[in-house]
Amino acid sequence: MNIATQPQNGSSALAGEGERPVQYVTPLADVESTKEGYTIHAEMPGVDKSGLEITVDNGELTILGHRHPEEFSGEPVYREIRSTGFRRVYELDPAIDTSNIAARIDQGVLTLTLPKAESVEPRKIVVE
């Protein structure tokens, strides 16, 4: 299952030339594999549709999630929630049809469906 390998889930990534590295958290994610393809469920609390950037480039799927800034009322008393965004990179199985990847986010859980191209689905050949 090539999809599960993560070559560069760094906690930091360059935002651009000359800029300081941006810190990211690696989201907890489940990967399901079926005959038809893969499904990724990634936990990104505080991220909505507008804060998501999903790119496929050179066989790599990159998920970026930016939290929308919450206006906190008052001063922090106790903090556990990290305010950094999320980033995770997956190396894609070549069988995946990258033009048909679908994404939706519901209550902070991103669901990505990555169908396999039809040509690579096993086909039975009848001997005449």
Place this chain on the structure above:
Amino acid sequence: MNIVRYQRYPQSDLSVTFDRLTTVRNELDRVFESSFGSFFRPLASLNRWNPAVDVYQDNDQFTVYVELPGLKKEEIEISLNGDTLTIGGERKSEANADQGFRTERYFGKFQRSLTLPVPVNSEKVNATYKDGILKVVLPKAEEAKPKQIPVSLN
């Protein structure tokens, strides 16, 4: 303010040992990726799911944020018992994989409790759930609000 992390076992040598074991398991998983994962899976149930909590306060209210991605409103239980706010619930797994599975997310029950340092107006507690973050606003009781008494100088 006193915030109690939920513990399935009382703090004992046993739970400390298990904590260490599960950490070792996590380390192993990282080293061997998922190859050892299924062998050690039974131990995963000892990993406690402690959703992250933030607490803010101002003169009028406390605001509590809890990271609870992927739940339904009905699955979250919020209760206020005296000065103790408890947030709990259960997340059910909807796994559907016939050819393999790699899991990192927590499923099952969770609970966090926190003790508020001053009384709150329980009638006016208000909760919203958006983008996987639960926000509970607890207005302070009138008698607990800091009062400014103007003193006139003669």
